[in-house]
Amino acid sequence: MTNTADPDLQRVQHTIHAVREQAPLVHCITATVSMGVVADGLLAAGARPMMTETVIEAPTLTTVADALLINLGTLSTDAVEGIPATVEVAVRQDRPWVLDPTAIGLAPVRTPLARELLNSGPVVVRGNASEVLALADQGTGGRGADSSATTDAAHQAALTVAGQTGGAVAVSGAVDLILDGHRELRLERGTPLLTRVTGTGCLLGALTAACAAVEPDPVQAALAATTWMDLAGETAAARAAGPGSFRMHLLDALDEIGR
Ligand SMILES: Nc1ncnc2c1ncn2[C@@H]1O[C@H](COP(=O)(O)OP(=O)(O)OP(=O)(O)O)[C@@H](O)[C@H]1O
Numbered sequence: 354m355t356n357t358a359d360p361d362l363q364r365v366q367h368t369i370h371a372v373r374e375q376a377p378l379v380h381c382i383t384a385t386v387s388m389g390v391v392a393d394g395l396l397a398a399g400a401r402p403m404m405t406e407t408v409i410e411a412p413t414l415t416t417v418a419d420a421l422l423i424n425l426g427t428l429s430t431d432a433v434e435g436i437p438a439t440v441e442v443a444v445r446q447d448r449p450w451v452l453d454p455t456a457i458g459l460a461p462v463r464t465p466l467a468r469e470l471l472n473s474g475p476v477v478v479r480g481n482a483s484e485v486l487a488l489a490d491q492g493t494g495g496r497g498a499d500s501s502a503t504t505d506a507a508h509q510a511a512l513t514v515a516g517q518t519g520g521a522v523a524v525s526g527a528v529d530l531i532l533d534g535h536r537e538l539r540l541e542r543g544t545p546l547l548t549r550v551t552g553t554g555c556l557l558g559a560l561t562a563a564c565a566a567v568e569p570d571p572v573q574a575a576l577a578a579t580t581w582m583d584l585a586g587e588t589a590a591a592r593a594a595g596p597g598s599f600r601m602h603l604l605d606a607l608d609e610i611g612r
């Protein structure tokens with residue numbers, strides 16, 4: 354990233370440097386299919402991952418975390434029990450936590466759980482357009498984990514969710530939308546290759562939690578994480594032959610940004 358007079362971008366650079374300097378410990382309850390890329394992506398960003406989801410361990414381990422990610426991607430029976438108790442610890446300790454309501458809509462357990470969790474004040478809700486629409490009860494979700502709606506279609510739903518949490522909402526896609534009750538930012542960066550590797554949205558949620566650990570403004574934290582991901586995606590796309598090498602180059606590019 355080059356230096357710029359844009360105050361938002363300067364603050365993005367500052368947040369990325371702060372993640373590298375402070376190496377926040379991010380506890381992640383995330384989809385089993387994305388655990389590897391989430392942990393490796395956090396390490397590439399200079400943060401420290403910790404993943405476990407059981408009620409007998411996750412709340413205790415979260416007492417020493419700097420931020421928490423709750424991703425409902427492959428919601429296990431262990432996590433159904435572990436998530437509320439772990440969120441309660443983060444809230445009690447005044448640690449930022451991020452909700453990624455992956456693949457809600459059709460699923461009968463995660464959908465009401467995600468809506469209930471909004472009452473516990475996630476600093477950022479991060480999801481694709483279909484997930485944010487379903488969260489606000491304005492849509493039935495995508496087919497599986499992918500979005501079937503455009504970011505713009507989820508604008509009103511994002512405002513509704515932000516009104517419920519008092520925090521920020523980040524809608525990802527070809528266009529990324531980040532807003533709270535007062536501000537709105539749009540980014541048209543990244544690469545379609547980010548949709549060809551599983552868990553890049555989950556990793557974006559984890560990066561958002563890492564940024565929220567060092568940046569108290571939820572909109573700025575979401576902006577820093579989204580910019581980081583999108584720029585790394587662009588660099589990786591220029592080097593990759595396809596999805597396999599893109600995954601490898603994505604981790605390298607996340608590591609390079611902000612050094
Ligand atoms: N068509 C696209 N062009 C450019 N960037 C994209 C495109 N689609 C998604 N992205 C980027 O990919 C990243 C992940 O967003 P995406 O919307 O694919 O998440 P998701 O659907 O929740 O992902 P997953 O469920 O696979 O974890 C974001 O940084 C987003 O900006």
Ligand SMILES: Cc1ncsc1CCO
Binds near residue numbers: 455456
């Ligand atoms: C493929 C898949 N299924 C549930 S979560 C997930 C990863 C993308 O969110």
